[in-house]
Amino acid sequence: MTESNQGAVGLVVKLPFATPEEFLAKYGGNITRGGIYLRAKAVKPPGTPVTLDLRLASGERIVYASAVVHFVTGQQGQGIPGMGLRFVQLDPQTRRFLDSAAASLPHAQSDTPPLPNGVGPADHTLPPSPAPPPLSAAPIASAAPRAAAGSAAPGPAQGDVVIMSAEALGLSTEEPKRTGPVIGIDLGTTNSCAAFVRNTKPAVLHSREGHNTVPSILALNSRAKLVVGHPAKGQMLTNPRQTVYGAKRLVGRPYESPIVQHIKDRFHYEIAPGDGGEAAVRLGDRIYSLQQISALILREVREVAQNQLGQPISRAVITVPAYYNDNQRQAVREAGKLAGLVVERILNEPTAAALAYGYGRKLNQRVLVYDLGGGTFDASVLELADTVYEVISTGGDTFLGGLDFDNAIVEYLLNEFRKATGRAFQGDRVAMQRINDAAERAKCALSERSEMRVHVAFVTMIDDKPYDLDVTLTRQKLTELTEKLVDRTLQVCDEVLRAKNLGPKDIDEVILVGGQSRFPLVHEKITRFFGKPPSKGVHPDEAVALGAALLAHSLGQLEGVVLIDVLPMAIGVGLPGGRFKPVLERNVSLPATKSYTVATHRDEQTELELSVFQGDSDRAADNEYLGTLKLTGLPRRPRGAVQVTITFEVSNESLLKVTAREGTTGREVSSTFTTRDTPEAARARVSRLEAEVAPAAPSPARANSRPPPSATAPRTPSSPPTKSTPPEPPPVVPSKRSLMGWLKGLFGRA
Numbered sequence: 001m002t003e004s005n006q007g008a009v010g011l012v013v014k015l016p017f018a019t020p021e022e023f024l025a026k027y028g029g030n031i032t033r034g035g036i037y038l039r040a041k042a043v044k045p046p047g048t049p050v051t052l053d054l055r056l057a058s059g060e061r062i063v064y065a066s067a068v069v070h071f072v073t074g075q076q077g078q079g080i081p082g083m084g085l086r087f088v089q090l091d092p093q094t095r096r097f098l099d100s101a102a103a104s105l106p107h108a109q110s111d112t113p114p115l116p117n118g119v120g121p122a123d124h125t126l127p128p129s130p131a132p133p134p135l136s137a138a139p140i141a142s143a144a145p146r147a148a149a150g151s152a153a154p155g156p157a158q159g160d161v162v163i164m165s166a167e168a169l170g171l172s173t174e175e176p177k178r179t180g181p182v183i184g185i186d187l188g189t190t191n192s193c194a195a196f197v198r199n200t201k202p203a204v205l206h207s208r209e210g211h212n213t214v215p216s217i218l219a220l221n222s223r224a225k226l227v228v229g230h231p232a233k234g235q236m237l238t239n240p241r242q243t244v245y246g247a248k249r250l251v252g253r254p255y256e257s258p259i260v261q262h263i264k265d266r267f268h269y270e271i272a273p274g275d276g277g278e279a280a281v282r283l284g285d286r287i288y289s290l291q292q293i294s295a296l297i298l299r300e301v302r303e304v305a306q307n308q309l310g311q312p313i314s315r316a317v318i319t320v321p322a323y324y325n326d327n328q329r330q331a332v333r334e335a336g337k338l339a340g341l342v343v344e345r346i347l348n349e350p351t352a353a354a355l356a357y358g359y360g361r362k363l364n365q366r367v368l369v370y371d372l373g374g375g376t377f378d379a380s381v382l383e384l385a386d387t388v389y390e391v392i393s394t395g396g397d398t399f400l401g402g403l404d405f406d407n408a409i410v411e412y413l414l415n416e417f418r419k420a421t422g423r424a425f426q427g428d429r430v431a432m433q434r435i436n437d438a439a440e441r442a443k444c445a446l447s448e449r450s451e452m453r454v455h456v457a458f459v460t461m462i463d464d465k466p467y468d469l470d471v472t473l474t475r476q477k478l479t480e481l482t483e484k485l486v487d488r489t490l491q492v493c494d495e496v497l498r499a500k501n502l503g504p505k506d507i508d509e510v511i512l513v514g515g516q517s518r519f520p521l522v523h524e525k526i527t528r529f530f531g532k533p534p535s536k537g538v539h540p541d542e543a544v545a546l547g548a549a550l551l552a553h554s555l556g557q558l559e560g561v562v563l564i565d566v567l568p569m570a571i572g573v574g575l576p577g578g579r580f581k582p583v584l585e586r587n588v589s590l591p592a593t594k595s596y597t598v599a600t601h602r603d604e605q606t607e608l609e610l611s612v613f614q615g616d617s618d619r620a621a622d623n624e625y626l627g628t629l630k631l632t633g634l635p636r637r638p639r640g641a642v643q644v645t646i647t648f649e650v651s652n653e654s655l656l657k658v659t660a661r662e663g664t665t666g667r668e669v670s671s672t673f674t675t676r677d678t679p680e681a682a683r684a685r686v687s688r689l690e691a692e693v694a695p696a697a698p699s700p701a702r703a704n705s706r707p708p709p710s711a712t713a714p715r716t717p718s719s720p721p722t723k724s725t726p727p728e729p730p731p732v733v734p735s736k737r738s739l740m741g742w743l744k745g746l747f748g749r750a
């Protein structure tokens with residue numbers, strides 16, 4: 001203890017704990033919102049002002065407060081010696097830490113220091129009205145939010161929130177210059193990772209601290225600063241509201257999409273609409289787009305790579321899930337650009353994993369990539385023929401992943417809690433986050449061992465009594481709880497195989513990717529289903545990044561690899577009555593081009609609109625809305641006399657380009673493909689349409705009087721033959737009955 005110049009006793013305590021969570025788990029009974037109990041032989045008398053500086057083993061400060069000694073214990077030969085300090089003034093970081101502790105430790109609501117069990121009675125308690133010592137011993141951050149990074153101004157205000165601009169975040173707004181080598185980046189849901197090929201061998205790049213992945217997490221820390229990666233992960237438990245994870249599941253999705261509406265409450269942070277109607281994140285009074293969040297993670301990964309390779313990096317191959325739709329792929333491209341990267345190629349994750357498995361081995365095999373990550377599952381069948389990697393079938397479940405395993409465990413733990421205490425669990429977000437975290441840790445541990453104790457101290461308070469959660473989970477129990485989830489993955493494998501008339505025996509190797517594929521039950525069930533154990537040849541966490549690095553490397557080679565991918569979900573147009581007409585079918589090999597013809601449905605009609613969707617449902621409303629094609633300047637003719645051929649071109653990266661040509665005269669017509677609609681614009685459009693009646697289909701005589709026009713879509717030398725479909729009735733014009741469905745469709749299914 002030291003005497004400060006304000007007369008307060010300076011008390012610096014270094015704790016043997018690595019994280020605030022560990023501190024709370026072991027020491028939570030000694031702290032409340034109003035004070036702390038410290039064991040100490042030499043105590044100060046009640047009323048003594050103290051400046052308390054409590055630090056973790058790393059030196060990171062978790063409590064900085066001015067306080068007074070409120071009571072002392074164990075001074076009269078009875079109980080444990082120590083003192084209770086009552087907080088008088090707190091720095092903002094401490095205030096937040098204590099608020100979150102109080103939220104998860106019900107006894108910590110008290111505004112006086114606790115008298116922990118077993119330390120004995122208080123000997124002396126403070127007389128009233130202590131003099132508070134001022135807090136000034138060390139610089140303390142202001143709580144006021146400020147521009148998170150960089151010095152430029154934030155973007156436009158929206159009510160009392162500010163939409164962050166790329167400049168304010170120090171992100172790049174210009175096309176990056178193409179220099180230096182190309183790296184591979186796995187932009188993961190949970191972790192992101194960079195890899196590079198050196199002397200023909202791909203390797204994952206490590207950070208200076210020795211980590212080979214960067215957690216895909218961004219947080220606003222207690223000093224109102226944006227942090228990315230490991231520091232952000234560190235505050236996930238204590239400050240979940242300001243910690244953004246799982247951005248990958250939201251990027252490129254409209255805020256109003258049913259799926260975002262459905263899942264937004266599962267996230268502990270706030271999901272809000274961005275300025276273009278897309279799902280975005282609100283931290284404090286700022287709104288961050290998911291592209292910006294992904295860009296900040298990519299920038300961190302890029303920095304790891306630059307530090308390790310010792311040269312500037314501005315080019316990358318970035319991987320995405322095979323089932324990502326066009327919007328999501330475009331969003332990743334944009335994030336790459338904001339991070340100062342030229343995205344040389346967007347690569348599907350299963351193809352990347354297959355590359356990591358087969359590159360340079362001259363294989364002739366059919367493989368199945370089984371990718372079970374944190375949030376999603378997908379299965380893809382590829383045929384490898386030397387340097388050609390052809391995806392022949394792909395499918396998945398975007399709501400099946402490690403998180404569902406965690407949820408099954410949490411449900412079990414809460415049940416056990418009820419059985420042990422006879423009381424229903426009552427806890428808030430922070431308490432639930434602590435249980436989730438403990439469940440996930442137990443799950444991972446049970447991949448290596450057969451039993452694990454799950455202990456979360458002081459997890460809730462019922463009738464003023466604190467309760468721990470303390471359950472021993474066995475691997476056997478975990479297997480029982482999650483068996484149906486693993487069965488579901490095999491059902492998807494079966495569907496993906498059947499789509500190509502294949503069976504499990506037709507697969508030469510099963511390649512496991514994704515952290516959750518480490519679960520022993522996955523290995524067991526795969527071995528049973530395919531009649532052989534999965535390949536041991538690839539690392540489940542690194543395969544995707546290594547594959548991306550191999551493709552990056554091959555881009556510079558004369559004889560690089562040839563990748564043939566398939567379209568993960570059909571792309572098509574909405575029709576009257578809310579039907580969906582696929583133009584390019586699911587699993588078609590890429591690149592693919594196909595055209596579609598529409599006719600005017602009113603006399604003298606000069607404009608036409610066509611809504612484009614992606615998905616596998618025959619209802620447009622159930623698919624993802626990609627955008628609206630607007631055609632203007634059509635020649636004034638009787639209805640049905642003007643026909644427009646619309647060409648859908650999907651590149652080998654699954655990116656869509658739409659062009660239109662007026663069929664009768666062969667003129668290009670002016671067309672715009674709008675992929676962004678604010679909620680207001682979309683609602684206004686729906687109101688307009690509400691007033692319209694669904695058009696009657698052209699009379700057969702009239703419709704038949706003109707032969708369907710032949711395809712006139714432009715062909716490029718490298719594009720595959722263009723196919724065309726006969727003219728369809730005009731585009732979706734919702735009737736009142738289907739209006740809500742159409743509105744949903746307009747925003748898409750995410």
Ligand code: AMP
Binds near residue numbers: 373
């Ligand atoms: P990924 O998205 O590939 O990083 O996978 C993350 C998921 O894998 C999370 O749900 C983790 O809990 C889970 N996971 C990571 N390691 C293991 C392990 N050893 N056993 C079971 N699941 C794991």
